Amino acid sequence: xxxxxxxxxxxxxxxxxxxxxxxxxxxEQIENYFLKKNLQFTPLRxxxxxxxxxxxxxxxxxxxxxxLGRDGFSSSPPIAYRVLDFLMEHGFVHKIQGLNAFIACSNxxxxxxxxxxxxxxxxKVAEVDEKKSGxxxxxxxxxxxxxxxxxxxxxxxxxxxxxAATI
Amino acid sequence: xxxxxxxxxxxxxxxxxxxxxxxxxxxEQIENYFLKKNLQFTPLRxxxxxxxxxxxxxxxxxxxxxxLGRDGFSSSPPIAYRVLDFLMEHGFVHKIQGLNAFIACSNxxxxxxxxxxxxxxxxKVAEVDEKKSGxxxxxxxxxxxxxxxxxxxxxxxxxxxxxAATI
DNA sequence: CTGATAGTGTTATGTTATAACATGTTATGA
DNA sequence: TCATAACATGTTATAACATAACACTATCAG
Ligand SMILES: [Zn+2]
Ligand SMILES: [Zn+2]
Ligand SMILES: [Zn+2]
Ligand SMILES: [Zn+2]
Numbered sequence: 001x002x003x004x005x006x007x008x009x010x011x012x013x014x015x016x017x018x019x020x021x022x023x024x025x026x027x028e029q030i031e032n033y034f035l036k037k038n039l040q041f042t043p044l045r046x047x048x049x050x051x052x053x054x055x056x057x058x059x060x061x062x063x064x065x066x067x068l069g070r071d072g073f074s075s076s077p078p079i080a081y082r083v084l085d086f087l088m089e090h091g092f093v094h095k096i097q098g099l100n101a102f103i104a105c106s107n108x109x110x111x112x113x114x115x116x117x118x119x120x121x122x123x124k125v126a127e128v129d130e131k132k133s134g135x136x137x138x139x140x141x142x143x144x145x146x147x148x149x150x151x152x153x154x155x156x157x158x159x160x161x162x163x164a165a166t167i
Numbered sequence: 168x169x170x171x172x173x174x175x176x177x178x179x180x181x182x183x184x185x186x187x188x189x190x191x192x193x194x195e196q197i198e199n200y201f202l203k204k205n206l207q208f209t210p211l212r213x214x215x216x217x218x219x220x221x222x223x224x225x226x227x228x229x230x231x232x233x234x235l236g237r238d239g240f241s242s243s244p245p246i247a248y249r250v251l252d253f254l255m256e257h258g259f260v261h262k263i264q265g266l267n268a269f270i271a272c273s274n275x276x277x278x279x280x281x282x283x284x285x286x287x288x289x290x291k292v293a294e295v296d297e298k299k300s301g302x303x304x305x306x307x308x309x310x311x312x313x314x315x316x317x318x319x320x321x322x323x324x325x326x327x328x329x330x331a332a333t334i
Numbered sequence: 335c336t337g338a339t340a341g342t343g344t345t346a347t348g349t350t351a352t353a354a355c356a357t358g359t360t361a362t363g364a
Numbered sequence: 365t366c367a368t369a370a371c372a373t374g375t376t377a378t379a380a381c382a383t384a385a386c387a388c389t390a391t392c393a394g
Binding site: 227228229244245248267 | 380381382383384
Binding site for chain 1: 180264265284286287311312313314315316317318319320321322323324325326329
């Protein structure tokens with residue numbers, strides 16, 4: 001299962017986006033979405049989303065709360081959980097079940113069943129496209145069971161970490 | 168939440184096994200496995216597994232602890248978590264992330280990446296075979312990322328519950 | 335016998351999430 | 365414009381889930 005790659009030492013999936021762009025795009029997309037849907041993109045909601053998109057990595061609810069506190073917002077638990085629920089409903093945030101953490105969506109405004117690749121050493125997380133990842137998640141309908149939501153998480157060790165371990 | 172069973176109204180995936188057989192087989196399989204591997208199938212471990220396989224439904228750690236207490240074992244949290252970790256390591260128990268609950272494996276002694284179908288109304292859970300479910304999880308290797316473990320959970324509403332809702 | 339390992343027990347604490355209720359703010363629409 | 369409903373945020377308390385750290389016993393190899 002081990003492939004060597006000279007030149008490129010990092011897992012591409014973790015590094016293949018221009019995050020400067022990503023940040024600006026994401027803010028713009030969420031603004032437009034809320035405008036179009038007549039939903040309030042309140043300072044609190046904006047702040048929570050900014051906290052998540054800033055470093056674009058999974059954060060626990062209590063980490064988000066700390067950040068909110070530092071920025072002058074209330075930092076009692078329901079504040080974070082309510083906003084996170086709201087952002088998740090609208091597809092701008094996903095929960096990583098394996099980490100009890102939340103992450104900004106990498107591909108909002110497209111209906112999608114996200115899959116996540118999680119390095120258990122460095123805890124980097126990548127949201128991967130179903131097709132791209134080679135997962136085919138073909139059958140949303142299992143024997144008349146109506147699937148509403150899928151959770152797909154792949155945990156392992158990324159190239160960077162596995163190289164670091166063997167040096 | 169009552170079950171009607173005229174003809175064939177239930178989702179087959181939830182009902183297609185003879186649980187009497189399942190229970191006996193499961194106990195026998197786990198005994199044999201531990202024997203072969205020279206591992207101790209202690210009274211505590213046996214009891215935890217029995218609790219899980221008895222009704223063959225997901226149970227929270229604290230529910231298991233209550234049951235242990237009723238049967239004369241210690242019911243402090245580490246007791247359950249340690250045994251559950253042990254049973255999970257050996258593939259006889261899986262964790263349902265979406266429910267913070269644990270369930271006896273439906274197909275032990277076969278290396279497998281289980282997928283779960285979860286009804287959010289009745290909380291019934293079925294462990295489904297990858298092939299059977301139509302999920303093909305073909306690519307364990309994503310851009311050099313070495314996948315060690317996959318979590319696949321499909322949440323929705325089962326036929327029984329969806330019929331009940333529309334009556 | 336001695337020291338290592340494994341299994342269980344116990345206490346305390348850490349972490350994650352929600353219930354319940356209070357207060358302010360923004361539409362709606364007689 | 366004034367009631368009222370819906371929404372958003374704030375606060376306190378508590379529930380639910382999970383682990384750290386250490387103690388005690390049994391087993392067994394050297
Ligand atoms: Zn997404
Ligand atoms: Zn890594
Ligand atoms: Zn299984
Ligand atoms: Zn159901």
